[in-house]
Amino acid sequence: TLFACNVAESDLALLSGGEENPVTHHVKAVQEYAKNHFATEAVVISAQIESELVDLSEVEAAEYLRDLGVNESGVGALIRAVYHLLGLRTYSTTGEKESRAWTIHAGDKAPQAAGVIHSxxxxxFIAAEVIQYEELVSLGSSAKAREAGKLRIEGxxxxxxxxxVIEFRFNV
Structure with missing residues (x-):
């Protein structure tokens, strides 16, 4: 079960600002109900904004959302919530030629995740060099993360x- 709260554009801005008003009260009530009775989440979405975003470029859409004080589109939040509800998770690999996201099940261990790429x-499987995406982005590159000692070796x-973000070590 997943709950979605469709709000007006003006209300979304109020929600992201954390101001207390009737809409934030109702949304918080739905979120609490979803959490307490269904152990799930309630996603806030503005169908009005989503219909406007489809006509914008990726850069324009990000700027528009930023101007509203919102980090993620409602559709993005909805997809993420459904993904988690299904017990799916994402990890990434990155290299000189390509960066790619891979889908795994919650609770999968490193060898199972590696098997998604190739059996x-x-x-x-020997080991996995791991760093969280946000930390990698803040450092700027895998090389800088390695220099800073931020890559963890996991078994x-x-x-x-x-x-x-994972780089697998393996030998066949």
């Missing part, structure tokens, strides 16, 4: 977390 990665019992 040889799982079979010959076969490491439970992969949503947002991990």
């Amino acid at each position: 040889d990665f799982e079979r010959g 076969k019992d490491y439970v992969v977390k949503d947002g991990d």
Whole structure:
């Protein structure tokens, strides 16, 4: 079960600002109900804003949301919530040629996550170099993360977390 609260554009700005008003009161009530009775979340979305976002470029959409004081589109939040409700998580790999997100199940360990890329990665798993996405972005590159000692070496019992950026070591 997932709850969605459709609010007007003006109300979304108020919600993101944290101001107390009738709309924030109703949204908080729905969020509490969802949490307490269904152990799920309530996503706030503005269908009005979402209909405007489809006509904008990615850069314009991000600027528009930023001007509203919102970090993520309602559709993005809804997709993320459904993803988590289904027990799915995402980790990334990155290299010179490509960066890619991979889907795994919540609770998957590093070898299982490696197996999503290729069965040889799982079979010959040695270790995983791990950093959280936000930390990698703040440092600027994998090389800088390595220099700063921020890459963790994890073994076969490491439970992969949503947002991990991983480089697998394996030998087949």
